[in-house]
Amino acid sequence: MSVRAVLALGSNLGERSDTLSLAVADLVDTPQVRLREVSPVVQTKPVGGPAGQPDYLNMVVEVETDLAPLELLAHCQAVEHKHHRVREVRWGPRTLDIDIITYGDLVMEDERLTLPHPRAAGRAFVLQPWAWMDPSATLNGVPVGQLAAAAADRDGLEPFEPGD
Numbered sequence: 001m002s003v004r005a006v007l008a009l010g011s012n013l014g015e016r017s018d019t020l021s022l023a024v025a026d027l028v029d030t031p032q033v034r035l036r037e038v039s040p041v042v043q044t045k046p047v048g049g050p051a052g053q054p055d056y057l058n059m060v061v062e063v064e065t066d067l068a069p070l071e072l073l074a075h076c077q078a079v080e081h082k083h084h085r086v087r088e089v090r091w092g093p094r095t096l097d098i099d100i101i102t103y104g105d106l107v108m109e110d111e112r113l114t115l116p117h118p119r120a121a122g123r124a125f126v127l128q129p130w131a132w133m134d135p136s137a138t139l140n141g142v143p144v145g146q147l148a149a150a151a152a153d154r155d156g157l158e159p160f161e162p163g164d
């Protein structure tokens, strides 16, 4: 049985735009993960973590997958590692971060995986690209566009065009 999942990608080190494009290609480089929708890329101010970090590029994608939730997490982490992600500080700079935002309607809390992602509902860097990609999307029953409009970090968000 296949399930629709929403994944959020972020990068604030290195060739950010190239990293996001390559990561999307890697995510769907298996027949078990198929790309359905891709959001615009946004440039965002870092939320949390140490001061003085570079801005992020963020985007979301919707995939259809035959992987179980923890298999999808392992797949996302393998793509992160391929892009040399080194995680030193919580919410610190990283070449690539991939979070699972939703996995169908599944609600779960495990030490390795919480669904929906517990911090997504307050993050404009996830919600705004998601709402642009899918204006009918809801999270925990609330329209994602409405959550995006209320998110505190939305002033630090702007559309990003390659070459900027």
Ligand SMILES: Nc1ncnc2c1ncn2[C@@H]1O[C@H](COP(=O)(O)OP(=O)(O)OP(=O)(O)O)[C@@H](O)[C@H]1O
Pocket: 073, 087, 090, 091, 092, 097, 098, 099, 100, 101, 111, 112, 113, 114, 115, 116, 117, 118, 119
């Ligand atoms: N929905 C989820 N998507 C991705 N990872 C998750 C999720 N729920 C729990 N985790 C766990 O969170 C751990 C830490 O993830 P990560 O290093 O990406 O955190 P972070 O990006 O610094 O912060 P945040 O979780 O606030 O986005 C992962 O190893 C994973 O096991």
Ligand SMILES: Nc1nc2c(c(=O)[nH]1)N=C(CO)CN2
Pocket: 009, 010, 011, 044, 045, 046, 047, 048, 049, 056, 058, 091, 097, 125
């Ligand atoms: N703007 C922005 N800020 C963040 C991001 C991110 O992707 N974009 N990811 C974080 C941890 O996942 C913490 N802070």
